[in-house]
Amino acid sequence: MDMKNARPETIVLHAGYRAEETTKSVAVPIYQTTSYQFDSTEHAANLFALKEFGNIYSRIMNPTVDVLEQRVAALEGGVAALGVASGQSASTFAVMNLASAGDNIVSSTDLYGGTWNLFANQLKQFGVEVRFVDPEDPEGFRKAADERTRAFYAETLPNPKLHVFPIKEVADIGRELGIPLIMDNTAAPHLVRPFDHGAAIIVYSLTKFMAGHGTTVGGMIVDGGNFDWAAHGDRFPTLNTPDESYHGAVWTEATKPLGPIAYIIRARVTLLRDVGAALSPFNAFQIMQGMETLPLRMKAHSENAQKVADFLAKHPKVGKVIYPGLATGKQRERADAVMKGGYSGLVGFELTGGLESGKRFIDSLELLYHVANIGDARSLAIHPASTTHSQLSVEDQVATGVSEGYVRLSIGIEHIDDILADLEQALEKA
Secondary structure: OOHHHOOHHHHHHHOOOOOOOOOOOOOOOOOOOOEOOOOOHHHHHHHHOOOOOOOOEOOOOOHHHHHHHHHHHHHHOOOEEEEEOOHHHHHHHHHHOOOOOOOEEEEEOOOOHHHHHHHHOHHHHHOOEEEEEOOOOOHHHHHHOOOOEEEEEEEOOOOOOOOOOOHHHHHHHHHHHOOOEEEEOOOOOOOOOHHHHOOOEEEEEOOOOOOOOOOOOOEEEEEOOOOOOHHHHHHOHHHHOOEHHHOOEOHHHHOHHHOOOHHHHHHHHHHHHHHOOEOOHHHHHHHHHHHOOHHHHHHHHHHHHHHHHHHHHOOOOEEEEEOHHHOOHHHHHHHHHHOOOOOOOEEEEEEOOHHHHHHHHHHHOOOOEEOOOOOOOOOEEEOHHHOOOOOOOHHHHHHOOOOOOEEEEEOOOOOHHHHHHHHHHHHHHO
């Protein structure tokens, strides 16, 4: 069956694999190997020269990881994908594949704390500037861009602010300027397809909803194949000028026979090869086990989270609830424009008692886990100001949507009555 015509529920079970050729295994095998036998010296030379594609070394490619890459690419409607060790390495590679010293990207202010630190601090060491823009005004991306801007970057459902990003508006501005939009879709897989709204690249922390079981770390970069890198040659020298590490290969030219995959091929054969943030085959196998139930879980996450948001909105100790399903006005319009089948499992709320109330609430939970993660099948809670966003200044915390009394919940798939009971008893002590 052609996976291009398959529905998500089928893709997550079948894309990229049917049966192993030798044993006919229906389950994807774990190819726990470092290296692969070459047929001849000519075969080896052709692989290293990229004259033909195949397995060389598991830092660069692996058959188990390859199935996961195909599966995620098919789910997103992309042309190819690259599995990496974590969501953080996916975000890093996605930017560094386009930006060099002296370049810049324009990013939404609404970011996960780890991404904010990466952009605001670490990329400086490589000479890459990140210009932050409030996505409430999409035109801010245009105003912040110049001739050295290599990408726009944003999160679909920003963690922890939870205001849905205006994907189409910013993507349209980028297309007009010749700048691709990179979307981190970690918090809304299956519910949102950023390529349908103009994004060029998607990144994931597979650790979260995609895997869903809280056991395995992994990341993914997906190439939409919908951005003409060659048409904007001066803006993307990494893809349009000779790469000395491959005898002067120009990636937009060298990959033409393979289709519009210059971006993802360069990320694999230069960044992954040289930096080495490889996804292990065992982790890829684990992520695929969770991915098989992704559509079912996202429906359950969303249904439970909506009920939690409704409950919190009526509680006297809660001053504000942040959830796309409760949003109004422009925020609701943006959510409904891209989110199909639910509003995901993340709920934010502010306790009227502030910092100490937030700590008491967290410490009083009995069912919900207090962990720095989202997207688990289990329900989770955290107080970002004292944990995930504690490295940020107070001003930067506010910019990313974190206040002293803010609590973020990642609602799981337990019975809703048990979730609500735990929240209610913890709120009584907050």
